[in-house]
Amino acid sequence: MASGSNSLMWFRKGLRLHDNPSLEYAAKGSKFLYPFFVIDPHYMEPDPTAFSRGLDSLPEGVEHRKLCFEYDTEPYYQALDEKVKSYASVAGVEIFSPVSHTLYNPADIIQKFGCLSSRYFYQCIQEIQKSVKKHTSPPVSLLGQLLWREFFYTVAFGTPNFDQMKGNRICKQIPWKNDDELLAAWTDSRTGFPWIDAIMMQLRKWGWMHHLARHSVACFLTRWDLFVHWKKGRDVFDRLLIDSDWAINNGNWLWLSCSSFFYQYNRIYSSISFGKKYDPAGNYIRHFLPVLKHMPKEYIYEPWTAPVSVQRKARCTIGVDYPKPVVSHDSASKECRLRLGEAYALNKTLNGLQNRGTHLNMSAVYAAFRLTVYEDFSSLL
DNA sequence: CCTTGGTTGGGCTG
DNA sequence: CAGCCCAACCAAGG
Numbered sequence: 001m002a003s004g005s006n007s008l009m010w011f012r013k014g015l016r017l018h019d020n021p022s023l024e025y026a027a028k029g030s031k032f033l034y035p036f037f038v039i040d041p042h043y044m045e046p047d048p049t050a051f052s053r054g055l056d057s058l059p060e061g062v063e064h065r066k067l068c069f070e071y072d073t074e075p076y077y078q079a080l081d082e083k084v085k086s087y088a089s090v091a092g093v094e095i096f097s098p099v100s101h102t103l104y105n106p107a108d109i110i111q112k113f114g115c116l117s118s119r120y121f122y123q124c125i126q127e128i129q130k131s132v133k134k135h136t137s138p139p140v141s142l143l144g145q146l147l148w149r150e151f152f153y154t155v156a157f158g159t160p161n162f163d164q165m166k167g168n169r170i171c172k173q174i175p176w177k178n179d180d181e182l183l184a185a186w187t188d189s190r191t192g193f194p195w196i197d198a199i200m201m202q203l204r205k206w207g208w209m210h211h212l213a214r215h216s217v218a219c220f221l222t223r224w225d226l227f228v229h230w231k232k233g234r235d236v237f238d239r240l241l242i243d244s245d246w247a248i249n250n251g252n253w254l255w256l257s258c259s260s261f262f263y264q265y266n267r268i269y270s271s272i273s274f275g276k277k278y279d280p281a282g283n284y285i286r287h288f289l290p291v292l293k294h295m296p297k298e299y300i301y302e303p304w305t306a307p308v309s310v311q312r313k314a315r316c317t318i319g320v321d322y323p324k325p326v327v328s329h330d331s332a333s334k335e336c337r338l339r340l341g342e343a344y345a346l347n348k349t350l351n352g353l354q355n356r357g358t359h360l361n362m363s364a365v366y367a368a369f370r371l372t373v374y375e376d377f378s379s380l381l
Numbered sequence: 382c383c384t385t386g387g388t389t390g391g392g393c394t395g
Numbered sequence: 396c397a398g399c400c401c402a403a404c405c406a407a408g409g
Contacts, residue, residue, distance in 0.1 A: 139384045148384080212385065255384090263408040267386050274386075344408075365384095388405080394398085 005065035008093075009035040012077070014070045014102040019117035021098040026068035034064075042076055064093055071097040073157040074246040103149070104243035122146055139365065151365040152251035163250045165231065165259065172259045174343040176222070176229035183232050185326045186221050189289070192318075192325035195275035195301060196220050198288040205288070207242035216269040218256035223340060224268045225332045230257035258340065265340045271329070272301045291322050 007026040014020060015037070027033050067088060072078070081097070088095045102114030103121055125143050129135050138144030161167040165174070184190070189197035189204070199213040214237070220226065221233045230253040237253075238244050254260040275284065282300030286293045292300060294314040299306035304318045304325055311317050318324055 144384070215385080258408095262383085264383090264386090264406075265408090266406050269386070273388090277386095348408095383409095386405105389403085391400105391402090393400080395396100 005030055006032045006034065006063060007066040007068060008064050009033060010067060010069035011035060011037045012069055012072065013114045014100060014117075015113045016102075016115045016117060019101060019120045020070075022068040022070055022096055025096045025098075026066055030066070064091075066094045066096060068096045070100040070102065072100055073153060075163070076246075104245050118146060118149060147365045148251075149245075149248060152247045156247035156251060163231070163234070163246070165229070168260075170260045171254060172263075172343060172347050174257075174259060175339065177227045179226070179228055182226045182326060183221075183228050185323075186217070186226060186228070186233070187236050190323050190326065191220070191226075192304065192323040193220070193271040193329075194282070194285040194289055194292055194303060194322075195271050198285045201288040203237075203240050207240055212269075212274075214252070215256055216271065216274055218253060219269045220271055222253075222257035223265050223336055225271070225327055225329060225336065227332075227336050227339065230254065230259060263344075265337065265344075268333075276301050289322070291316055 007030040009023055009026040017023065023035075067084070072081075084095065087093075101118045103116045103118040104114055122143070125146070129143075135141065136144075138147050155170070156162045159168065159170055162170075165171050165176075186196070186200065189200045191197055196217055199209055199217050202209045202213070203217075218230070218233055221228050222230045234249055234253040237249055238246075241249070251261070255262045258265040275282075279285075281297045282292075282295070285300055286295075292303060292314075295303050295306065295316055296310060296314065299310060303311070303316065303322060306314070306318070308317075316322055
């Protein structure tokens, strides 16, 4: 590109200066670089049909030779990029859009727009591991979490209708309930199961919770108790999580609902014993559900079992101050297992016709990981 | 064999 | 004897 030309740098998700090949390319040989960011309704209200101001807002008045932005595999951006390809050919603008290495990192930088490069983060982890004697390994380690990102990005991009049940060839077809009241109880922390309600409260208050907490509420909403469609929970997470990521969110809901990747539906996150294992005193529940603050720890995970005298002393009457369980756990979970068993049997007969189960193993994850050529970026440090 | 379960019962420690 | 850790078993689809 001859010097003296102008470049447009279109920031979408990756708002960062480090490891940003499109920004680097936009700056190279340009007389003027025009960075711009469009406030897109899609950011506020994820909706594939939402009106986008993306293209209408390209800065005018200046002749541009290059338009640079991060390539994005999410369907919303794929559709948008189609329009950009026609705009570019009319205007005679060169497009440069390398694959995204954006990482959503709410822990340190509270925002949604990926100020951290996954490749840079990978290098940081490598450096830290060199300096310590013992560390965990993939798949459960921090590095493992990066592998999952690459895996879900790869599968999501290669699977039509990845965010749907129907027409998604790796997704089990399961007759989920369409129960808006159960969904609302789950969303609004009114299920009567403190471990579940506390987690959903943290989601609404902080926009973030531990991933095993996410597993707990996803398991509860779908295959273990409420039998509500995983897409409904996916939408709530997508709207409320500050680190929401299309491929990872959908991938995990497919996983946790036993619709794909993982199928051992008898293996569950108990809404009572799972939290108790790590927090026997129930301090997490007390923090996010202050109404249960004075409930003795013997009852905090199952307050409906507390004698009335105990409830009165704790100033929390179940059914008045805090809801009774929205379902009877024993019969609800039994019903769920029955329905899943039937659905699985039916899916077996469908296999080969339309639905193909996907089995996950670590070698597939590593294969996806290698595609990202993280190793080439040691110079970033 | 598999990303991160639940339950039980034995054995150890204080 | 209480509290804790760990192994074994459970029930499973791809």
